[in-house]
Amino acid sequence: MYQRMIVNDFKKSRLISVSTLVFVAVSTMLLALAAMLAVNLTGAIDGLMRDAKTPHFMQMHSGDVDFARLEAFSESNAAVQAFQVMEFVNVEAIDITVQQVPFDGGVQDNGVIKQARQFDFLLDLDGEMIEPQAGEVYVPLTYMKNGSIKVGDLLEFYGQEFTVRGFLRDSQMNSPLSSSKRFLISDSDFEGIKSQGNMEYLISFRLNDLDALRAFEAQYVAAGLESNGPTLTYPLFRMINGLSDGLMIAVILLISFLVVMVTFLCIRFTLVARMEDDYREIGVLKAVGLYNRDIIGLYLAKYAVIAFVGCTMGYLASLVLRQPLLEDIKLSMGAYHQTGVEVALGITSALMIFAIVLGYVYLVLRRIRAVSVTEAIRFGAVQEQSQMYSKFLLSKSKLLSSNAFLAVKDILGRKKLYMTMMLILLIAIFMMTLPLSLYSTIASEHFVSYMGVGKSDLRIDIQQTTQIPEKANAIASAMEDDLEIEKHVVLTARSYVVRSEEGRESRLLIETGDHSIFPIVYSDGRMPIEPYEIALSAINAEDLGKSVGDNITIVYAGEGLELKICGVYSDITNGGKTAKAAFADADETAMWSVISANVRDNSELESVLERYSNAFTYAKVTGVREYVHMTFGSTIAALEKASAVGASVALFLTFLITLLFVKMLVAKDRYSIGIMKAIGYNNADIGFQFVLRTLLVSIVSICLGIVLTLTLGELFAGLMIASFGVTSLSLEVNGLFTFIIGPVLMLMVVHRATIIGTKSTQTVKITQSIKE
Amino acid sequence: MKLISASRILKRFGEAGEQRAVLNDISIDIHEGEFVTVMGPSGSGKSTLMYALSGMENLDGGEVTFEGHDVAELKDNELADLRRRKMGFVFQQPTFLRNLNLLDNIILPAMRENKLERSEIVKRAEFLMDSVEISELGMRDITQVSGGQLQRAGICRALINSPRIVFGDEPTGALNSASSQEIMNIFSEINKKGTTITLVTHDAKVSAVAERILFLSDGKVVDEMRLPKYEGRNFETRTLQISERLIELGI
Structure with missing residues (x-):
């Protein structure tokens, strides 16, 4: 049965x-x-x-390395399973050509390396360890994805030619979010090239137990090793x-x-x-x-x-x-x-x-x-309880035509029914605008300010070189006299030892300078202004177990300096472990300097970038827009895909639900349709009433949906973006899509579905329907 | 002057192969100002005939003209205009939009017509309601009035755009005899003012106020009876004459 x-x-x-x-x-x-x-x-x-x-643990290091001391530390530490020091030769974009054309490596720190022997292997696309032959180079996957390098291309590092044999998976630096990229060449080629670029050491450890990582980190710092x-x-x-x-x-x-x-x-x-x-x-x-x-x-x-x-x-x-x-x-x-x-x-x-x-x-x-x-x-x-809305009368209504009146009266009289449709459309518009807003937020130039980078037009990085402060000052002086530069600031990072109350020592990277010129967004507190203030990245704050208002002690010029924590911010740069302070430090041992600047005329940005790039070859000059693109490019692309899926699903749902709803409504309203036809309302009148009903409901849904996206959506987005370490986020809504294109698309779909759904009203027979 | 002319109209119902002719080769004319009723047993096709004459029912053969225009040739919009401007309908069961009060239901066709100011339309509705003695009920919900009062409201709605003809499908079918008589008196008054009336009924008392009665059986007009214009007199005699004719015809 x-x-x-x-x-x-x-x-x-x-x-x-x-x-x-x-x-x-x-x-x-x-x-x-x-x-x-x-x-x-x-x-x-x-x-x-x-x-x-x-x-499990890697310390990047520029400068001399005391191998014997590292070896001794490794051997004496029971947590260490394996230890190695890899040489990584930084190659500036200017020293790389692809097919004889200068390489547009963008914001990435490119360098060459040879295959590791113990761990940290670079793998090919089949997951196998690569052993390049002389004259061959394996290129980071990022460059395959963005199409800048192909297999068979001719690459030159410092004038030395290599043929691209394939691409490599780098378990550390695969993601565009990681700023360094490793090109793999043969051991013999590496020996030839290593004297030409800046050498950086990758001091890596594999531990017996990953749970011991934090303790190991502390031991490494306490041992005063390369950092x-x-x-x-x-x-x-x-x-x-x-x-x-x-x-x-x-x-x-x-x-x-x-x-x-x-x-x-x-x-x-x-x-x-x-x-x-x-x-x-x-x-x-x-x-x-x-x-x-x-x-x-x-x-x-x-x-x-x-x-x-x-x-x-x-x-x-x-x-x-x-x-x-x-x-x-x-x-x-x-x-x-x-x-x-x-x-x-x-x-x-x-x-x-x-x-x-x-x-x-x-x-x-x-x-x-x-x-x-x-x-x-x-x-x-x-x-059913008849809901007459006795004060809303056709005989008193001065503004609405009889068709519009009937549509509005119907909605008011059957709120429960229309509420269901409204809720569904509300979800659909939410589904359409939220992923897109998330996408716009991350794609926006402002997003970097949530990630520990102030929003400026350009940034110049000086690192892995000597006399960093002097070089940064030279650029700053040039900017001082440059009429095209509106404002600029130099931030210099140095590594300091932090001493906990229990006497435990760890290292902290502190960027000093004026943080008010290109401010970042602080999830808690504010920027450091006074010399005794410091702001910590969220990861550092968590690691140190500190929050705004607490004090920390760093070792400065050989003595303890107490700083008050005035803010906490999210950061993706340098492994998310940074700090910002306003005190002056003229010490020569800077790890890097970043000069951020704004140009007066944005149309001149390209020429300014080129000018500084040519004038200061030791520095990496980047447009922030390009930086965002390079860093978040793949995330943005993934979100774009998800937004497209969301919008398509939402529009499809809207169409289907509206069609279903209208068809059911037509079936329910056959009696009323029959009456209207009998007293002289034509099919167009009845169709118009249905279209107006669904459009009015959609408009309410769209308005509420947008409000929901701006409120609840921000909460959702915040939860999702929390994975970046961002703890407070203001959703950047794509105005054109959220307020115009999205609603118009949705209304068009609702309109079309209603027209299709009401086609059957034309076949409603007066004689049959009024007998029902 | 001929208002409606039906020529050899044919209407079949049922599935292909088992079709039955409900209207079988009927030709009739309805003249301006006439009061016509159609009588016949259940299933004789009288309601179908009325709907065919008003253009609400499509035909399988023959032709219906209204003021000389072939109704079948009219487009959806033109048919709707015709129904709204020149025809009025009163159904057996009160047919109103459930979410409107009585007054709003009455003015609905006029609001769509949009020829008069809203206040003028309301005034006309109030005049009509007053003439059928329901002037106090305009703001009532349709569930708050009796069947007879609803039928009167239906007549007001049918007359709101001053149509040339009013069709009624058993308009007293759901009423008690006192209410029926009142409704028929209203129809008679309307007819006296020049509006053509065509009603379908099986009640001889209803036909007693008409001047022409068509008798239908098995989809055919089997007889026609003419009476002098009803002046409010000889009601029983007219009713008796019609009843005798029905018996003669075996209807």
């Missing part, structure tokens, strides 16, 4: 059944995709870091590797959550309407002695079939769709081979949706218990 009823029901309400099926399928697909991508991402990162044997450069750790490498794709997964997860909500609203909407239609039948079934659970079972059986088919379809679709979305993960980190886990997770997602849908349907169906047999058989319909 169930089978026959289900088949008949499908035939009777094809659109509703198909729509519900599609929603269940899309929910399952998105959730399964998010789950599979997440397991792939973590699996691939683990795989890459395992195969490459990523260091003229950033310190990077295994968890940081892991985070940076997963960030871009992780954000995409988070957005898909958000969208899937929203689609599940839409599915529920859709089920509720169609199921309640169906029960109203079947009101008399439900009464009759009760009258002949069927239990509530039997009647509920009849409806539940149909939804069980829909949920089963939808979940299966959604799961299968996710298997197909995951391939293109996995491309980037596979390319950057290699394939994840544990397909069993992946399949199991996908199936679990599908089963979860199946159970949730059936549970929800059961909850909605519980209202069958409240159906009164006598009322159902007598009236055949739910006795």
Whole structure:
């Protein structure tokens, strides 16, 4: 009996059944995709870091290295499993050519290296350790992705020619968020080239137990070992590797959550309407002695079939769709081979949706218990409270035409019904604008100010060289006299020892200078102004267990200097472990200087960049826009993809829901349509009323959706971007899309769906409908 | 002067192969100012005939003209205009929009017509409501008035745009005899003022106020009866004459 009823029901309400099926399928697909991508991402990162044997602790260092002392430290430290010092030769972009054309390496610190022998291996795209032959070079994957270098290209470092043999996966520096990029050449070529560039040492350790990392870090600092450069750790490498794709997964997860909500609203909407239609039948079934659970079972059986088919379809679709979305993960980190886990997770997602849908349907169906047999058989319909809105009268309405009046009156009279549609459209607009706003926020030039970099037009980095302060001052003097430069500031970073109350020592990179010229956003507190003030990056604040108002003691000129913490900020530069202070330090041992500047006329930016680039060859001159592009490029691209998916899903949902809603409304309103036709309203009038109803509801949804994006969206975005270490975020809304293109697109879709949905009003026969 | 002319009209219902002719080759004319009723047993096709004459029902054959224009040739908009401007309808069951009060339902066709100021339309509605004695009920919800009062409101709505003809499909079918008589008196008064009336009924008392009665059986006009214009006299005699004719015809 169930089978026959289900088949008949499908035939009777094809659109509703198909729509519900599609929603269940899309929910399952998105959730399964998010789950599979997440397991792939973590699996691939683990795989890459395992195969490459990523260091657990790495100290970058410019300057002399006391190998014997390092060796002794390593041997005496029980936590150390393996130790190595790699030479990394920095090559300025100006000293690199690709196919005889100067290389546009942008903001990255490029350098050459030879293959490691113990750990920290550079791998090819098959995950194998690379052994380059003389004259061959393997290029970081980033340059394959952005298309700047191809296999077979001729590369020159300091005039020495190399042929690009392939691309490499670098478990430390794969991500564009990591500012250094390693080119791999043969050992013999490396010996030839290493005297030409600035040498930097990568002092790396593998530990027996990763849990001992923090203690090891403290021991390293306490031993006073080489530390003229950033310190990077295994968890940081892991985070940076997963960030871009992780954000995409988070957005898909958000969208899937929203689609599940839409599915529920859709089920509720169609199921309640169906029960109203079947009101008399439900009464009759009760009258002949069927239990509530039997009647509920009849409806539940149909939804069980829909949920089963939808979940299966959604799961299968996710298997197909995951391939293109996995491309980037596979390319950057290699394939994840544990397909069993992946399949199991996908199936679990599908089963979860199946159970949730059936549970929800059961909850909605519980209202069958409240159906009164006598009322159902007598009236055949739910006795709704008539909502007349007696003060809103056609006879008194001066502004609205009769068609507009009828549309508005209908909405006011059936608020509950329209509320469902409004909620669904609200979710759709949220789904459309939030990922896009997130995308705009990260793509915006201002975003860097959340990440520990002040927003300026250009920045000049001086590092891995000698006499850094002098060189920075030379540039600053040139800027002083440069009429095209509006303002500039020099910030110089030095490494200081921090002494805790217990006497434990650790190292802290402090950027000193005037932080008010190009301020950054502080998640807590404010910038350092007085010489006794210091602001810490969020990671440092956490590591040191300090917050705003606390004091820390650094060793300055051989003596303890107490500084008051005035602010905490998010940072992605230098492993997120920085600090900013305003005290003056003329010490020669600067690790780097950054000169940030604004130009007076933005159209002159390119020429200014070129001028400074040519005049100060030892410095790296970058436009901040380019810096953002290079650093966040892949994250932005992933988010752009997710935004496009979000917008498409939202528009598709809007179309389907509006069509479904309008078709149901037409079926419900056949009687009124018949009356209107009988008294001389034509099809265009009736169509107009429907269009106005849906458009008015959409406009309210759009307004609320935008408000929601600006409020709740900021919260969501904040949670997602928290993975960058950003703790406070103001969402940068893409005004053109959020306020104009998005709403217009949505209204166009609603309009089209309404027009299609109301086509059947033309065939409503007066004689039949008024008898109903 | 002929207002409506139906020539050899044919209407079938049912699935292909099992079709039944509900209107079978009917030709009739309705003249300006006439009061015509159509009588016949259930299923004889009388309501279908009325809907066919008003252009609400598509035909399978034949032709209906209104003021000389073929109704089948009219587009959707033109048909709607015709119904709104020149025709009024009163149905057996009160057919009103449930979310509007009585007054708003009455003025709805005039508001769409948009020829008069809103205040003028409301004035006209109030005049009509006063003439059928429901002037106090305009602000009431349609569920708050009786069937007879609703039918009167239906007549007001049918007359709001001063149509040339009013069609009624068993307009007293759902009313008690006292209310029926009152409604028929209203129709008679309207007709006296020049509006053509065409009603479908199975009640001889309703037809007693008409001047021409068409008898339908099995989709055909089997007889026609003419009476002098009703002047409010001889109601029982007219009713008896019609009843006898019905018996003669076996309807």
